[in-house]
Amino acid sequence: MAALAVYVHWPFCVSKCPYCDFMSVVADPALYEDFEELLLKDLKNELKNFSNRSVSSIFFGGGTPSLMRAKSIENMLKALQNQCLLENNAEITLEANPGTFDHQKLLDFKNVGINRLSLGVQSFREKNLRFLGRIYDEKQSRRAAEIVSRVFTNFSMDFIYGYQCQTPEDLLQDLAQALDFGCRHLSCYQLTFEKNTPFFRQLAAGIIKKIDENHELECCKLINDFLPNKNIHRYEVSNYAVLGWESRHNLSYWKYQDYLGVGPGAHGRITHDGRKYEIVKISSPEKWAAALENGENTESIRKMLSFQEELEERVIMGLRLADGIDLKNLQKTIPEKNIRQTLTDQKIYFLKTQNLLEKTNEKIKLTYSGMLKMNSILEFLLD
Ligand code: SF4
Structure with a gap:
């Protein structure tokens, strides 16, 4: 692992x-x-x-x-x-x-x-x-x-x-x-x-x-x-x-590997049995400290992400990278159906024609102009 x-x-x-x-x-x-x-x-x-x-x-x-x-x-x-x-x-x-x-x-x-x-x-x-x-x-x-x-x-x-x-x-x-x-x-x-x-x-x-x-x-x-x-x-x-x-x-974080969060408000993403779990600690330092002192659970969220949620997180994090998203890696964990329905050919084609995104068989990444408009591109892709 x-x-x-x-x-x-x-x-x-x-x-x-x-x-x-x-x-x-x-x-x-x-x-x-x-x-x-x-x-x-x-x-x-x-x-x-x-x-x-x-x-x-x-x-x-x-x-x-x-x-x-x-x-x-x-x-x-x-x-x-x-x-x-x-x-x-x-x-x-x-x-x-x-x-x-x-x-x-x-x-x-x-x-x-x-x-x-x-x-x-x-x-x-x-x-x-x-x-x-x-x-x-x-x-x-x-x-x-x-x-x-x-x-x-x-x-x-x-x-x-x-x-x-x-x-x-x-x-x-x-x-x-x-x-x-x-x-x-x-x-x-x-x-x-x-x-x-x-x-x-x-x-x-x-x-x-x-x-x-x-x-x-x-x-x-x-x-x-x-x-x-x-x-x-x-x-x-x-x-x-x-x-x-x-x-x-x-x-x-950006490559969506596992990380553990410790302390108030810390976030974690952990893989278990092939699925990604979102874990969030209690954000208020007082409440987090009280839970810890009383031997209670210090997490406010622990849930298995759906494939769609995981895909969206992977896209949001991966497109931040100059190297972009490794598509082969994405296909290892996310069903092809979700990928095709979200990163549709039409959307990708449109972004390519605007010189905002590049796609090969291996990678999908934003151009320099795309990086400047990252938030709107993510909204468009994940709409
Ligand atoms: S308040 Fe603290 S955490 Fe926030 S920007 Fe200032 S130094 Fe950083």
């Missing part, structure tokens, strides 16, 4: 960014230690069912997992080593935000087994950091990147683009700065205005505006010209890496 990816969700942040709709809350740091114990308990409970599985990647995400103690990460990695077959070269990533670590803390993380760091820098420019409501300033963002580059060889940086006060030159300077730090993996996310966020309300009230389509296209073009020119290829709609430095953990 294929190796497993494990995701551990740390739900706390120092403050809440105005655009963020992730499962993250601000809590008293005095609660962190107890919470770390609960995460370890949840992980150990989950791993009981996977003693025969090898684990190829672990991702500590959040929230801001760089707020955790290195000791707790060490305890979780030990549990993984003891309870399942942790591969020798497993990719073990920790997300970190500037303003939440110093040089020693990163060394501690590295010493307990973290071998990849994902830095949520978002921008190196003061005015942009202020707009995004980040907790650190320009100087701290550079200092954080410098420390990361000194401690880790394998690290990634996240950037947000596509908002009014950010000029295309700002964006270009941010990317160039990341490369100056020796960064070989970058994630570039367009700002979106998600419901129930302060930015969504400010947008509705006319306090902030979306950028126009030309500005948006200019940013996309800039990223997709600049990075490939530096041998950093786009392997997923928002992710870029030097060949061989792609995120193995995230690839397992």
Whole structure:
């Protein structure tokens, strides 16, 4: 059976960014230690069912997992080593935000087994950091990147683009700065205005505006010209890496391989008897913690996906990849009837004539123009 990816969700942040709709809350740091114990308990409970599985990647995400103690990460990695077959070269990533670590803390993380760091820098420019409501300033963002580059060889940086006060030159300077730090993996996310966020309300009230389509296209073009020119290829709609430095953990989501979720709100997809199961943990940290303490079920959803649901998820995830969807692989698990009824010849033909999609006997993938319109294409295909 294929190796497993494990995701551990740390739900706390120092403050809440105005655009963020992730499962993250601000809590008293005095609660962190107890919470770390609960995460370890949840992980150990989950791993009981996977003693025969090898684990190829672990991702500590959040929230801001760089707020955790290195000791707790060490305890979780030990549990993984003891309870399942942790591969020798497993990719073990920790997300970190500037303003939440110093040089020693990163060394501690590295010493307990973290071998990849994902830095949520978002921008190196003061005015942009202020707009995004980040907790650190320009100087701290550079200092954080410098420390990361000194401690880790394998690290990634996240950037947000596509908002009014950010000029295309700002964006270009941010990317160039990341490369100056020796960064070989970058994630570039367009700002979106998600419901129930302060930015969504400010947008509705006319306090902030979306950028126009030309500005948006200019940013996309800039990223997709600049990075490939530096041998950093786009392997997923928002992710870029030097060949061989792609995120193995995230690839397992997009390739629809099995992954286990630990912690409040974490999602998992596990194959059992040839069928895929969706598993979602209770999202409220308090309710998740109470269930764990009382020995109750910490899952809010566990269900076998129908073939159609699985197909749709595979299409949504697979079309994000520059490599697209491996059709032979798809046919191994999804009945031909479902595939033909969803990815109909007419729809595929139409998208091909619009230069949005390419299809061979082996693959189906979006073109550069298709990537720009991914959401509408998915709606069209899965209608
Ligand atoms: S640091 Fe990340 S997870 Fe936390 S509020 Fe900001 S965007 Fe959300």
